[in-house]
Amino acid sequence: MATGRTHRPATRSRGIPEATVxxxxxxxxxxxxxxxxxxxxVSSEELAAAAGVNSAKLRKDFSYLGSYGTRGVGYDVEYLVYQISRELGxxxxxxxxxxxxxxxxxxxxxxxxxxxxxxxVAALIDADPAMAGKPVAGIPVQHTDQLETIIHDSGVSIGVIATPAGAAQQVCDRLVAAGVTSILNxxxxxxSVPDGVDVRKVDLSIELQILAFHEQRKNGEERDERADRDERPPRDTGQAVAATVAPAAEAAGPGANAAQGPVAGAVPGASPKGPDGDVPAVMPA
Amino acid sequence: MATGRTHRPATRSRGIPEATVxxxxxxxxxxxxxxxxxxxxVSSEELAAAAGVNSAKLRKDFSYLGSYGTRGVGYDVEYLVYQISRELGxxxxxxxxxxxxxxxxxxxxxxxxxxxxxxxVAALIDADPAMAGKPVAGIPVQHTDQLETIIHDSGVSIGVIATPAGAAQQVCDRLVAAGVTSILNxxxxxxSVPDGVDVRKVDLSIELQILAFHEQRKNGEERDERADRDERPPRDTGQAVAATVAPAAEAAGPGANAAQGPVAGAVPGASPKGPDGDVPAVMPA
DNA sequence: TCCTGTGAACGAATTCACAGCA
DNA sequence: TGCTGTGAATTCGTTCACAGGA
Known part of the structure; x- marks a missing residue:
């Protein structure tokens, strides 16, 4: 999922499922x-192994593109490379x-x-005036003031936002206003973006948190002490204790590929409950 | 302990769907x-808006964790922060x-x-001897030779691989052998990892390609060369003709010279690599 | 009354299994 | 004889819509 609002009506056109894309x-x-x-x-079997998926899925995926294989033989590598490249634009x-x-x-x-x-990479843009002119990866950094001009002159339609969280929405708005219709955040x-603009996000923090979830489960198998999770909250209605975190992050995974089985047999007594204190104490500095 | 205990009317026992996690x-x-x-x-409606999802989905997600809300009122923020943090480990x-x-x-x-x-961040590891000892983000980089020792001594169970593609599998194998059970690649x-090890991957190139797919479709909408997907490939039966079609590489590379950016997912054995290799990325500063 | 929690309907994605063609 | 291509079955995820507690 990518777009902010609007459910993506998409997918319709050629009818290639998002998961396949x-x-x-x-x-x-x-x-x-x-x-x-x-x-x-290559056979679907071999290619699937190389791509880390199973062959049935791969064949189904390719079937959405057309019939590019040869029964009894497999797929012509060069031809398929071309077809997929074209399909992806x-x-x-x-x-x-x-x-x-x-x-x-x-x-x-x-x-x-x-x-x-x-x-x-058509241009690098940064808000820090001190960065202006400095070359990064051989490309001179330009100041944010130039954003609209750059987008316009270069015919850019894809923008990558790598700013701090606080500046992201503003940058996004300017990119969109200048004509960018796809954003990698x-x-x-x-x-939040208007209809017609695609946003995909990538976020380390979210990925790590997902890993932590599974990791915890692996270890926590046997420990289980507390009671049921359903119990009513100690609720303190107090309010926001200062503490806590800083902006975190997230990422949307398209088809994130998980390596393997989740959970297995549903740990029984699972769900410990942290009755102890009450709220956060989470996160170190 | 018997698996029995799960006798609560509501509350699921375990098995929180991946999508929810x-x-x-x-x-x-x-x-x-x-x-x-x-x-x-907060109400499910407000929180959903802030998180960029719809409220029904959010309520359903929370229902897998337990009943942490109050009908007619909403969710206690602090309490929910704690519950989710705990659930995620x-x-x-x-x-x-x-x-x-x-x-x-x-x-x-x-x-x-x-x-x-x-x-x-318990440790930073790099294969370049010249990097050893140099502090990055205040943490001294250590040489790959130390990998096993570091993992062992620090009790690390989550590893992040940010190496060039060619070195990734090898690093992965060593991490796993040393006891790491979750990898962010x-x-x-x-x-490829043994059972019990989770791998999640983040790939900039893939995200961009997905955006390009949609971007292309936005522009090409009206021309809609329908049916072209069903049409039979112009391909002749012969196989592997040298260069009938444009291989992705050239189709792709405007500024790229063939020599430089091989990309490709690491063929075992080969490992080009320039200064930095191919590595997608993440995170704002 | 308002908002949560959830069964049930729906839809998307994956897997199965086999028909059909080179 | 393989291996692709694909309907059918299945599993997973989302959305609907309403029962029920505060």
């Missing part, structure tokens, strides 16, 4: 690797701007995978 | 923000190691959201 890049990568090794054809050039050239923005600018798939904020 | 961090962040503003309670400390301190690794090390949710490779 999210896997196409995966297949493409595996195919590209095969191509570089001059492998002429990678046969054209996509100028991209990155806003917020901090640690992350710089990492993104230097990311090699960028240029290798039709994406081109690295800031830990929910962005 | 993936949203808990979102709710947590929204709640934390409310908490900081000393808001005592954030009430405990999670030492984490980051392997691969390039642009991305450094960005991750500097990411504030790290420490703010129970995660603590930023390298554009499919990692």
């Amino acid at each position: 999210a896997r196409l890049p995966l297949y493409l990568r595996a195919l590209t690797a095969l191509s570089e090794r001059s492998v002429p054809t 990678l046969t054209q050039d996509w100028p991209v701007v990155i806003v917020g050239i901090g640690n992350l923005g710089a990492a993104l600018a230097n990311y090699g995978g960028f240029a290798s798939r039709g994406f081109r 690295f800031a830990p904020t929910v962005l | 993936a949203r808990l961090p979102l709710y947590l962040r929204a709640l934390t923000a409310l908490s900081e503003r000393s808001v005592p309670t 954030l009430t405990q400390d999670w030492p984490v190691v980051i392997v691969g301190i390039g642009n991305l690794g450094a960005a991750l090390a500097n990411y504030g959201g790290f420490a703010s949710r129970g995660f603590r 930023f390298a554009p490779t499919v990692l």
